[in-house]
Amino acid sequence: MSRLAYVTGRFLPLRQARVSVEDRGYQFADGVYEVIKAIDGEPLDLDRHLARLDRSLSELRIPKPLVGRALEQVAREALRRHPLRFAILYLQVTRGTAARAHAFPSGVRPNLVITVRRAQFPGEAERREGVAVRTLPDLRWGRPDIKSIALLPNVLAKQAATEAGCREAWLIGTEGEVREGSASNAWIVDGDGRLVTHPADRRILAGITRSVVLELARAHGIEVVERPFSLEEALVAREAFLTSTTSLVLPVTRIDGRAVANGRPGAITRELARLYAARCGLPAEFARM
């Protein structure tokens, strides 16, 4: 399959796709994005992703690149041109192309880029063993609820985690609370058996997977509390896991080198992984732990 990129109006072979060096995404990280998974060409939770994209755009006062359902149509067309069983659709919108000056330029149109690639979901070893996370201070700006392409603190945190042999970095806030991962949401099952995750306020990104997992937990009688939890609490939690569009529901079995409970994926984590995979129409193997 030769990959294409949609760049403001047309599909081009990926290698030929270009934006200007004066794209404000390139110069100022002045843009937003979405990552959406698709199965057999059908994007999952597309409405939720497009609603979050709209919110990110409006928070930054970037006009929509396309009106009405046109964005959805282009996204579906991008998937149609990449026949894959499991795909990841990437949408990026920047404020546009203009001579470099910090304040918003007048009269520019936003730039829309769409790409598709094969999805890489966690492999069997990660699912069965769980993954390790390393904690780091949350050095991001004050609005990580906006899905901005300005990801330097996330990049540095992920790199530090990778160098420590960990799959993900958990970002710790000023009160010692676990906010979220560099590219995922963070969860524990506390000492009372309740599922706990940080509230979707301005301190974290409201993950789409997070919203689906919350709904699944509530629908299946798992008690859920949206509240900040501390690193100390996480270290003595019964279970821990992370969620994202590409990581699905993934057990966390080591935090800063210490085992979570007995170091094995927990029962609630396994149940939610199964429910989430089934809800997405993913094969059962993606929930085998």
Ligand SMILES: Cc1ncc(COP(=O)(O)O)c(C=O)c1O
């Ligand atoms: C900082 C951050 N938190 C959470 C998530 C999970 O969001 P979603 O479930 O929508 O993929 C992501 C996804 O990339 C992220 O970058």
